[in-house]
Every structure is written in C-alpha cells, then in structure tokens.
Amino acid sequence: MQASATLNATSATTAAGLAGAVTPLEKMPGQLRFWRGFHALAGLLAGVACGAVLLGWAEELLPGFSGYGAGASVTALAALGLAALGWWYGGRYFAHYQGSLHAGEGVVLRSGVWWRTEAWVPMARLQHLDVTQGPLDRAWGMATLTLNTAGTHDHSLRIKGLPTEQAHALRAALLPRTRSAHE
Amino acid sequence: MSEEAVAAPAAAVPAAQPVAPMLGLHPLSFLFVFAKGFRHVALPLVALVFFGRQTKSWEVFVIVPVLVGMVMAFIRARAFRYQVGEGELVVREGVLDRTLRHIPFGRIQHISQRRQLPHRLLGVTELRLESASGGKAEATMKVLGLKEAQALEALLHDRGAGAADVASPSLASGPAAGVAQGPGAGAAGAPGPVAQAGAAIPGASMAAPDAAGGAAAAAMPQLLHQLSSADLIRVGLASNRGMVLVGLAFGATMQHDTSRKLVLPYLKLPFQWAKSLLVSDWVVAHQWLGATLGVLLVLVLATAALRALSVALAFFKYKGFTLVREGGKLVATFGLSTHVRASARLSRLQRWQIDETLVHRWMGRCKLGVAVAGGSADRGKGLEPGHHLDELAPIATPAQAQALLRMSLPALDWVALQWQPLPRAGLRKLLGQARWLLPGMAVLLGVLWQQQGNVPFALWLALAGLLLAQWLWRGWAWGRFAAYAVAGDVLVYRSGVLHRRWVIVAMPRLQSLRLATSPLDRTLGLCTLQADTQGGSRRQRALDMPAVPLAQAQGLREHLWRRMV
Numbered sequence: 001m002q003a004s005a006t007l008n009a010t011s012a013t014t015a016a017g018l019a020g021a022v023t024p025l026e027k028m029p030g031q032l033r034f035w036r037g038f039h040a041l042a043g044l045l046a047g048v049a050c051g052a053v054l055l056g057w058a059e060e061l062l063p064g065f066s067g068y069g070a071g072a073s074v075t076a077l078a079a080l081g082l083a084a085l086g087w088w089y090g091g092r093y094f095a096h097y098q099g100s101l102h103a104g105e106g107v108v109l110r111s112g113v114w115w116r117t118e119a120w121v122p123m124a125r126l127q128h129l130d131v132t133q134g135p136l137d138r139a140w141g142m143a144t145l146t147l148n149t150a151g152t153h154d155h156s157l158r159i160k161g162l163p164t165e166q167a168h169a170l171r172a173a174l175l176p177r178t179r180s181a182h183e
Numbered sequence: 184m185s186e187e188a189v190a191a192p193a194a195a196v197p198a199a200q201p202v203a204p205m206l207g208l209h210p211l212s213f214l215f216v217f218a219k220g221f222r223h224v225a226l227p228l229v230a231l232v233f234f235g236r237q238t239k240s241w242e243v244f245v246i247v248p249v250l251v252g253m254v255m256a257f258i259r260a261r262a263f264r265y266q267v268g269e270g271e272l273v274v275r276e277g278v279l280d281r282t283l284r285h286i287p288f289g290r291i292q293h294i295s296q297r298r299q300l301p302h303r304l305l306g307v308t309e310l311r312l313e314s315a316s317g318g319k320a321e322a323t324m325k326v327l328g329l330k331e332a333q334a335l336e337a338l339l340h341d342r343g344a345g346a347a348d349v350a351s352p353s354l355a356s357g358p359a360a361g362v363a364q365g366p367g368a369g370a371a372g373a374p375g376p377v378a379q380a381g382a383a384i385p386g387a388s389m390a391a392p393d394a395a396g397g398a399a400a401a402a403m404p405q406l407l408h409q410l411s412s413a414d415l416i417r418v419g420l421a422s423n424r425g426m427v428l429v430g431l432a433f434g435a436t437m438q439h440d441t442s443r444k445l446v447l448p449y450l451k452l453p454f455q456w457a458k459s460l461l462v463s464d465w466v467v468a469h470q471w472l473g474a475t476l477g478v479l480l481v482l483v484l485a486t487a488a489l490r491a492l493s494v495a496l497a498f499f500k501y502k503g504f505t506l507v508r509e510g511g512k513l514v515a516t517f518g519l520s521t522h523v524r525a526s527a528r529l530s531r532l533q534r535w536q537i538d539e540t541l542v543h544r545w546m547g548r549c550k551l552g553v554a555v556a557g558g559s560a561d562r563g564k565g566l567e568p569g570h571h572l573d574e575l576a577p578i579a580t581p582a583q584a585q586a587l588l589r590m591s592l593p594a595l596d597w598v599a600l601q602w603q604p605l606p607r608a609g610l611r612k613l614l615g616q617a618r619w620l621l622p623g624m625a626v627l628l629g630v631l632w633q634q635q636g637n638v639p640f641a642l643w644l645a646l647a648g649l650l651l652a653q654w655l656w657r658g659w660a661w662g663r664f665a666a667y668a669v670a671g672d673v674l675v676y677r678s679g680v681l682h683r684r685w686v687i688v689a690m691p692r693l694q695s696l697r698l699a700t701s702p703l704d705r706t707l708g709l710c711t712l713q714a715d716t717q718g719g720s721r722r723q724r725a726l727d728m729p730a731v732p733l734a735q736a737q738g739l740r741e742h743l744w745r746r747m748v
Contacts, residue, residue, distance in 0.1 A: 105748040116705075120696040120740070122747045150556070151694035151715030153724045 025099035025170075030140025031161025036090035043086030044079050051075025089113065099159045101170065107147060109159055121157050125149045129171045133164070143167040147174070205264040205275070209307050209328045213257040216325055218301075265324070267338050272312070274322050286321050288342050290314045296332060299521045308332050312339075407513070407587060408576050410504040418501060418578045419494025421542040421550070428492050453488075457481045501577055508590070515572050525572040527555040532591055533692050533716040534725045535575075537584055537685040551576040551584045553591075554725065556717035592673055592689060600668040600675060607707055608730035609662020613655065614703060620654065667728060669739070672746060676728050688726050690746040692716055697724075698740060710736045714743065 055071045092113045099109045106122035130146040137143055145159045145167045162170070255278075264275040272291070274284045296308045307326040314321050327335070410418070436446040461477045504517040514526040534554040543549050552574045575587050585597055624647055631643050660680045667676045677685045697713040704710050710733050714726040731739070 118698040149694040
C-alpha cells in the first residue's frame with residue numbers, strides 16, 4: 001500500500017505540459033442543441049400525457065362533462081409551456097456542464113443545475129476508456145468519452161459533447177499505463 | 184492443397200510435449216445442476232404421486248418442460264470438458280452453443296471450493312476459479328469429485344508457480360495473487376468433512392514485499408480471532424436475521440397451493456393467539472391500560488421469537504468461526520453444515536466498518552466488517568453463505584476489533600484520532616426530513632380530524648407530538664455524533680444515533696471522488712463528500728459523508744486527491 005503511493009507520487013508529466021495545470025474541456029454546441037431538444041420534447045410529452053389523464057378523470061368524475069374543446073386547448077397551452085421550460089432547462093444544464101483536465105492527475109466533471117455534482121476521477125485508477133458516437137454525435141462532430149474505474153458504485157464517468165479529435169486525444173493522453181496502482 | 188499438406192507437418196512439430204487429457208465432470212453433476220429447477224416442482228410432483236389425479240394444480244403441467252430442462256442439463260453436464268494446457272486452462276462447454284474458453288493461469292487469482300451437505304454426502308465439491316476483478320467467475324465446475332478437484336488445484340499450483348518466474352513483474356501492488364499455499368492444500372488430501380477453499384495461485388508479481396515475506400511465513404498461521412458458543416448467541420441477539428428466515432419461509436410457502444394449504448393454518452396460530460389476547464375480557468375490562476399492556480406483550484414475545492430464530496441462524500452460519508493470518512493472507516473458516524473457507528490478501532482489503540447497535544452496546548461488543556476487492560459478486564443470499572470474506576469479526580469486544588484494525592492498518596492509531604465534528608449536520612438532516620415529514624403528518628392529522636372515529640383526536644395529537652419529539656431528538660443526536668478524522672493515509676467517518684457506524688478507508692485505495700450539493704446544502708454552506716472503492720456494495724457508496732462544511736470538504740477532497748493521483 002505504501003509502495004504504490006510513493007510510486008504514484010513520482011508520476012511522469014503528460015502531453016498537456018506542467019503537472020497540475022488545469023485545462024477546461026470543450027463543449028460542442030451540438031450538445032446544447034441536443035439537450036434543449038431532448039428536454040423540450042420531454043416537457044411536451046409530459047404536458048400532453050398529464051392533460052390526457054386529467055381529461056379522462058374529468059370525464060369519469062363529472063358526469064355530463066363537455067368541455068373537451070377548452071380542455072384540449074388548455075392541455076396544448078400547458079404542453080407548450082412545459083416545452084419552453086424544458087428548452088430553458090436544457091440551456092441551463094449545458095451552461096453548468098463543464099469538464100476539466102488536471103494534467104498528470106485526472107479529470108473533473110461538474111454538472112447539474114440544482115443538484116450539482118463534481119466527479120473527480122484520477123488517471124491512476126482508470127481501467128479503460130471508451131469513445132462512443134451516436135448518429136447525432138456523428139452529424140454534429142462530437143463524441144462521448146467514458147472513463148471506467150474499478151469502483152463498484154461509481155465505476156464509469158461519461159463526458160459528453162467533446163469534439164471528436166479532442167476525445168481521441170484525451171483517450172490517448174489518459175490511457176492507463178502499467179505503472180498505475182490497482183490496490 | 185499441397186501448401187496445406189506441407190504446412191501441416193511444420194505446425195505439428197511444436198506439439199512435442201504430451202497433451203493433457205480432456206477431463207469431464209463428475210457423473211452426478213446433473214443432479215446438482217437441476218436441483219434448482221427441481222425445487223419448484225417438488226411439491227406438485229409429491230402431490231401428484233400421493234394424491235393422484237385429485238390435484239387440479241396448474242403446476243402439474245409445468246412438470247413436462249422442467250423434465251425437458253433436466254434432460255438438457257444432463258446432456259450439458261456430460262458435454263463439459265476441461266484441459267490443463269500450456270500456460271492456460273481450456274474449457275469446452277455447451278451442446279448446441281459450443282464455447283471454447285482459454286483461461287491463462289495468470290488470470291486465475293482465487294480458487295474456492297464450497298461443499299454443502301449434499302456435496303459432503305456424495306463426496307463431491309463445487310470448484311470456482313475467479314479472477315482478480317471479481318464479477319462472474321472465470322470458470323465454475325459443478326461438480327467435481329474430491330480427488331479430481333485436488334488434482335486440478337495441485338496442477339494449477341504447479342503451472343501457475345512455473346509461470347510466475349517468467350511473467351513480467353508489474354507493480355508491487357498490481358493485481359497480483361496471493362501466497363502459494365502448497366503445504367496447506369496438499370495436506371488436506373484426506374476427504375474429511377472440512378471443506379477447503381481459497382487457495383490462491385502466485386500470479387504475475389512476486390515483487391510484492393508481503394508475498395516474499397509471506398512465502399517464508401506461510402507455514403506459521405497466526406490465530407487472530409475466534410468465536411465461542413456464547414459469542415454466537417450474542418451474534419444472534421444483536422442481529423435481526425430472524426426476519427430473513429421468516430421472509431424466506433413465507434416466500435417459499437406462498438408459491439404453491441399445496442404448501443399454502445398445508446402450512447398456512449400453522450402460520451396463522453400466533454396471530455390468532457395475539458388477537459384472542461387483545462380482545463380478552465381482562466383487556467376490555469381495563470380499557471386503555473389493558474390494550475397498551477396487551478400490545479406490549481405481543482411485541483415483546485414477537486421480538487423474543489425472532490431473536491431466538493436469529494440465534495439459531497447465527498449458529499448455522501458462524502459455528503466454529505476462526506480468523507487466521509497466514510503470511511500476507513487472512514483466512515476465515517466457519518459454517519455448520521455448509522463449511523466455508525474464505526480468504527483475502529491483506530493488501531486487497533478496501534474498506535472496514537465497525538457496527539455498534541443498541542444491543543451491541545448493552546453487551547459491550549461490536550462488529551467488524553470488511554470489503555475486499557473482487558468480492559462483490561457473490562454475496563451470500565439468504566441462508567446460503569457466499570464464497571468471500573465479509574467480516575473480520577462477526578462479534579468482538581472493542582479492544583479485539585481495535586487489534587484487528589491495527590493488524591490491517593498499522594498506521595491507524597485509534598486513541599490519537601482528532602475527531603472533526605460537523606456543525607449544522609443535525610440541522611441539515613432535520614430540514615431535509617422536515618420537507619416531507621411535516622406536510623405528510625399535517626395531511627394525516629387533517630384526515631383523522633375529518634374522520635372523527637371512536638378514537639379521540641387528542642390521542643392522535645399526542646402520538647404526533649411524541650413522534651415529532653423523537654424525530655427532533657434523533658436529528659440533534661445525529662448531528663452531535665457525526666464526525667470524521669484523518670490520520671495520515673486513513674480516513675475514519677463515524678455517524679449514527681442508536682446504530683453507530685465507523686467507516687474506515689485507506690486513501691490510496693479509493694477509486695473516485697464525488698462532491699454533491701443540493702439547493703438546501705448550498706443555502707447552509709454544506710456539501711456531501713463521497714468516495715468509491717473496489718469490492719463494495721452496488722447499492723451504497725463506500726464513503727458517504729453528508730453535511731460537511733464546504734471549506735472543510737474542499738480541503739479534505741484535496742487531501743484525498745493528493746493521495747490518489
């Protein structure tokens with residue numbers, strides 16, 4: 001246990017230059033578009049579903065209910081309102097999403113609007129790294145980098161919206177070397 | 184064609200050594216493989232045999248597919264083959280979907296055997312070969328005869344030992360295996376009732392200092408901890424595993440009509456007795472006093488019955504518990520009918536936890552549990568014990584637990600720990616719970632006020648007041664006790680009110696860190712610090728410290744980070 005600690009303390013420098021230097025990772029605007037669209041769609045569907053359920057209840061509980069036209073327009077308005085809310089939330093989420101590379105040490109990812117988290121993953125604990133691209137990612141030139149450690153609960157960290165070349169360069173820079181400690 | 188004919192003799196030249204035979208499983212393997220499926224149809228089969236066509240139970244129709252499954256299991260067990268090759272173990276299994284696996288010896292870190300009562304009666308054993316990363320076992324052989332299992336283990340030892348010299352020495356703390364346990368494994372050649380497990384192959388790295396020292400000291404096991412019968416009773420009293428047994432029995436009987444009809448009348452007896460007690464003349468005559476006493480009596484008796492069950496379970500699981508240190512390895516043996524021998528290298532221990540419930544405090548004892556890297560996949564479920572080391576001491580006096588901790592973490596000096604309290608932790612907990620507790624109680628009281636049943640509203644109000652007072656006290660007490668301490672490379676976090684926990688982690692063994700804040704946290708200037716290690720539980724993080732003041736949390740995070748990178 002002690003031997004591994006001292007060996008890691010004398011770790012080599014990385015491609016980023018001085019050990020300890022913090023460089024923020026880029027976020028592609030395609031990711032902003034994706035999150036905005038995703039949350040807006042979620043809001044829209046939620047609004048429509050809620051409206052449908054409420055209309056169904058109204059029909060059951062109030063005999064002779066005939067306000068379907070009014071009900072439908074209210075539902076549409078609510079759905080649009082929720083979609084706008086989702087659109088705004090996607091923008092806020094993108095603003096708060098920031099990854100950074102600590103040269104020679106590891107990666108930090110800050111995310112979340114109201115429930116904010118900072119995930120710190122050291123280079124010495126990385127087991128393997130994956131770069132994945134969905135169809136939208138390919139169209140907008142971005143990729144997701146997944147960092148896997150040996151932990152059981154938080155064993156993987158996904159960094160989204162990286163430019164494709166930077167994702168590949170990061171993977172090459174962070175590749176676990178034989179000197180890393182696993183105990 | 185001619186090129187292939189020329190190439191074939193050239194390729195055949197390297198195979199000069201004698202090729203090891205392809206061996207199969209024990210002839211009775213199929214019994215153990217479909218014993219699982221058999222359990223589900225056992226009762227309907229019995230009903231069919233004894234009651235003939237009178238049972239209209241639908242399970243009768245399930246018998247045919249299950250029988251087909253049994254035949255398939257038989258064929259698969261017959262088709263299993265394994266072979267010890269050059270530096271790897273070759274396993275061939277499957278009938279329709281054939282699989283050929285090559286498992287290098289360096290990957291096999293842990294060989295364990297488990298023998299339950301049927302295994303012991305038939306003289307067979309279940310062998311599992313596991314790798315360093317945990318997860319699914321590399322190869323599971325159900326079942327092998329005792330002699331074949333020992334021969335395979337010895338063979339793997341020899342080949343593994345040979346491979347260790349030429350393998351490239353990775354870091355001292357790389358995913359290396361344990362110490363050679365040749366004398367220990369070979370000596371148990373006689374098929375005694377004691378099962379053996381946990382013989383680790385010396386893997387890729389012999390550079391590990393404890394492996395080198397351990398090889399010399401392997402012949403001298405040092406007894407660390409042992410449980411007497413009185414200790415087993417204490418273990419049972421302090422745990423509520425009796426509920427597990429009740430739950431299992433309930434689940435098992437509820438599955439079939441026949442078992443329901445047979446067992447349910449007996450299960451109903453305690454409830455009927457309790458009901459008759461509560462509506463008896465004495466209780467009615469004494470109104471509230473009688474009712475309260477009646478309920479208390481029922482609760483006390485129920486708790487006593489459950490604890491008696493827990494004591495029985497403790498005997499079943501922990502009989503003969505011995506913790507022994509062999510060089511750099513800890514070996515625990517325990518069990519009544521299923522004898523388990525679980526082992527772990529000292530350097531693979533990731534996280535320790537001392538539990539002290541109210542009953543533990545009354546008895547002056549505590550429990551020391553441990554999480555081992557690579558051990559999460561096979562936790563014991565219900566009554567069945569797992570293959571891995573879970574507890575260094577199911578019960579121990581605080582002094583014994585401290586001694587065990589000192590042995591695994593020499594740098595930790597418990598007495599000299601500087602505990603840093605967490606201000607505002609109690610407040611944070613209370614506010615967090617108040618968000619749903621107070622509205623919920625208000626709604627409930629409103630509903631009861633509306634109902635106006637035969638119970639006066641004042642009584643509900645008094646109960647609600649008691650609940651709130653208890654809730655406030657618990658939050659305040661939690662805030663007072665929660666604290667953390669840093670001693671070099673070790674972080675200790677304590678928390679709890681009635682059930683107290685001390686979580687101990689070694690910083691170089693942490694895998695990742697996390698700082699989380701909720702809106703309430705940010706208002707109070709707090710945050711939650713979390714860390715993860717190998718081998719823990721999937722449902723819970725290794726270290727979870729809520730309500731740490733922000734500045735302290737960032738300082739602590741920096742301290743941990745320096746030791747992790």
